[in-house]
Amino acid sequence: MNPLPARPEGAERFSLQRSRALRWAVGIGAASMVAIGLVLLFLLTQATNNRELYERNYTRLFVVNVVVAALLLLVIGWIALRLALRLRRGKFGSRLLVKLAAIFALVGLVPGVLIYVVSYQFVSRSIESWFDVKVEGALDAGLSLGRATLDTLANDLANKTRAATNQLADAPDASAGVVLERIRDQLNANDVILWSPSGQLIASAGESRFQLNPERPTVQQLRNVRSQRAVAQVEGLEDSGLGAISNARIKALALAPTGRLGLLSEPRFLQVTQALPPTLVANAIAVQEANREYQERALAREGLRRMYIGTLTLSLFLAVFGAVLLAVLLGNQLARPLLVLAEGVREVAAGNLSPKAVLQGKDELGGLTRSFADMTQQLADARAEVEQSMEQVNAARSNLQTILDNLTAGVIVLDAQGVIQSSNPGATRILRAPLAAWEGRPLADMAGLENFAHSVQAQFDAFLSERAQHGLDHWQQSFELNAAQPHLPQNAITLVARGAELPGAARLLVFDDISEIVSAQRAQAWGEVARRLAHEIKNPLTPIQLSAERLEMKLSGKVGEPEQAVLTKSVKTIVDQVDAMKRLVNEFRDYARLPAAELKAVDLNALIHDVLHLYGHHEGETPPLQPVHLELDARCPRILGDSQQLRQVVHNLLQNAQDASESAGKRGEQARVTLRTHWSESTQRVRLTVLDNGTGFPEHILKRAFEPYVTTKAKGTGLGLAVVKKIADEHGARIDLANRVTEGVVHGAQVSLSFAVAT
Incomplete structure (x- = not known):
């Protein structure tokens, strides 16, 4: 729940000063009205004893009362307009304020009107009684006497x-x-x-x-x-x-x-x-x-009555206007704490726990606003602590997520039914499957991972059943699985997986790709075998060849024609097979003794042009049966590599591609081999790809193509791709091997290497 933005401090201060000034103005006006009313009442009570003073100041008082009454009427009209606008806008507290103002106004208006009616009758009849006929006759008789x-x-x-x-x-x-x-x-x-x-x-x-x-x-x-x-x-x-x-x-x-x-x-x-x-x-x-006074008043009797009635009416207006104004002020004083509380409750409900307004009054309502402000502050402090804790949790979660995202190992969280709840990029990279898009769905439903998912589920079931008996907290097992999508350029994957149970019956699966380790171990083992074979086989080959040649030399001309032909053929066979064995031994030796790469900045496109000079078609020569088509990216920067070993890589790949096209019985453009380079700005790597139009790799060969002595050729040692893999490992390059599939039909193979850029 996000807090609403609080109002600016300057705006709150201005609003508070404005409200305080308005209250002062209204208070001064009310005090002035009360003072004028008291003076007027005093003069009314003193009218009979000091009529000259009263009559002399009556005009001024009348004008002042009219002005004050008009001002009060304007103030009341303005307040009524504000109340009407607040009520129309549906602002909270408007109805309460209107009710309080109406109640106080009626309390002041009804008694005022009643007193006015009684006073009006009393003044009218009193003035008439002043001018009785008997009084006038008595005054005339006294004057005559x-x-x-x-x-x-x-x-x-x-x-x-x-x-x-x-x-x-x-x-x-x-x-x-x-x-x-x-x-x-x-x-x-x-x-x-x-x-x-x-x-x-x-x-x-x-x-x-x-x-x-x-x-x-x-x-x-x-x-x-x-x-x-x-x-x-x-x-x-x-x-x-x-x-x-x-x-x-x-x-x-x-x-x-x-x-x-x-x-x-x-x-x-x-x-x-x-x-x-x-x-x-x-x-x-x-x-x-x-x-004389009686005669004057008798002549001005109507004016005197109007004067007293007018003064009484003004007093009523002042009293009524003052009552209405006091009603609004008192109503506002009663409603203001409630409005402050209501506004604070609404802000708290909206999530705004900023400091709330507090009334300084000593009554219960003022104390209630202070208690509410204290409660809001406590809530704000508690929420700040919770937010701080949440920030720490989020930071820890972010750190954990960063760690998981950057782990080379794969991490998958499954539920009891094998449904993927979460995964890290390492799992997607190792399994080469879109696990993030597969969250909420069973792992067993992913193509190519069915056996892996069932094996993992079986390991978890066995672990949970035996955990209590043997006190186990995890299980560990190695798996070998094919690519989730066979048409992508990837090989068989060897995994070592570890599983454990999480709170809430969730299951944690952590695994790592050890294919490179297994491949390196195999390469190291085959290198040792090749070294020993080269040593053990090469030593007897020379005596065998020399002995055969010596027998031919000693027996030539000493045997009959048929025997001579058999001798010559047998010796030639021995010598040819010994040469073949020597070549095989030399290849074993070269594989076992492949020197460490000396990485320097190399222009891959120029190196490819240099190597392809050997495969080109020159004038006067027969066109090659397997032409090489180049698709080189001119944007490719220099890469880190050993030019001598890279030449061997290109040569081996081209040779394998041409052999594959030849074995498929294709000639000319149908047997064309494509060599392609591509610069990827997103990954900052250069990719080398060789494509052929042969029959592709069988499934059992595709899984072990980079192992020594694994080949589909009738002739050859099966060390070509093994040497390429070893050189790629020396260069830190990723190598991928896959069949080229279109609409389910294999029409060739492709080998790709991805190199780092020289800086």
Whole structure:
């Protein structure tokens, strides 16, 4: 199970920072919304006590609330869009997150709507109750009562001032101050002033004495006094707060007659100022302010109701939007550990055991993510150990396979029924059969290996039956088998095989080709025989020849004609047979004393041309009965060889090929011998092949063709191919011998040698 590739570390860090920034932004927005909502609720609770402050800041708060509500609505819409996209894509955890958000939103929305409905009814009815008819009548009556009281006090002061003017009738201007002090005491006034007809100060008593420029009555006031004899007015009620209470007073102005007669005498004006009682002034101002505020609110009643209802609605929106936003955030906080766990489980199921995300929360879900991350790390460590062990096993297996592939011995693993389970290239090379393509099939079904397979099976059966009795752990046996495919250029194979049992009832068969060893042993034995025969036979041949010649010389002319003819013929026969024996002995000697090859770089094509000069057709000569056809590969590089011995090899092969064609009774082109060279780039070797059109080798000769004294010729010693084989072994060349078969008919033989290239 291969692990999925983990995401890049930079991408994970960027995603984590982005998620953290988003949470911070949402948290700040939520905190701002809560702060604004708290301020709004505080102002609503303080509206009755500080209406001016509330009305002054209402527009700003309204705009801010609208902006915050719009932003929250956008955020909620964006979150809803993301949830919809996650749900549409089928992303894990989307349904859970939607359910949690919906539950929290309903928990916040339903109570909010209920409170809003109740508050709406309460505010509407409360505002209507503020403007009851009885309240308005009471405020009007109180205002009228206050005005009537002030008017009564003003009229009373005016009448008293008018009566007091009689005391000034005979008083001159110089002594008027004394009279004014008396009048001030009588009327309990704060200030008394006597004005001339032109509005000039004559005398004063009270506060005005300390003023450099007392306030003079206006021309209109003086005119009214002349027509009405006395007037009074209330002043200072226009001020607010403590100023109205301290400055509220009644100012009375009356016409003071003079006792002097004459055209120049003019009336004077007496001005009396009396402070109003503070309690009366405060009550009058309170009634007046209450009536004014009541009238203002009565006129703006609908606007006030809309203001309160709008504020309440905004508060509801803020509460609902905040509840939805908190629902999403809380839902995300609850679902996030589950999503992290689900993502981690999916990655683990896919084989990705990379470090998993861990939440730093102290709750149980955060602890669960940490436990899961620890478990994943333990799994990763365990898998790393297993992979390391598997790598070691694979390395050991690879080493074993490399060893098996490079073993010169053949190795085959069979089951109890003799079915091939595995094999190495050495087995294919030795048996010269496609064992790799034959895996899963019985060895006995391969052509040419039936007897070998049955023999091996019999050896295993005997081994298993006797193993417990004799304590054997393997068996060993030699086999001689033919080629698996007889038409290929290969010889009989001598094997030494060793068998043992493997776990699981499998069977191990190890074998090696000892044909070369057997052939070398035979060649060595025949060489020793040839050496001894040459020594034992050559010594008596010369005396025999000399004795026969001496008998002919002594008896010639001494016997009759018939006896002479017998003598001559007998001596000639003895001499000819002795010469034949000498030639045979010389061949034995040459085979036994074949010198070691001196390997040098040799141009094989040039050497072949040089040898074939002896077999060529020259002008004026009879054409050869067995012509030689050359197919030389010009790409052939130089090979490592002994040129003298290679000449002997080519000569022996050509001679054997021509003899085979002659023995088949073929002449001319039908008896043509082909000599071919070929350069193989894949094996880096040069191949020499000689082909004839003879009758081929019989089966019993094909198996032992390279052994000394094995021949199909009527004449000859059978040492030609043996010498070729010995020279090939000296050169490290592989030699193959086979019949040329076409559609099951043998039409000749071929001998091939494969040489290494000179470096």
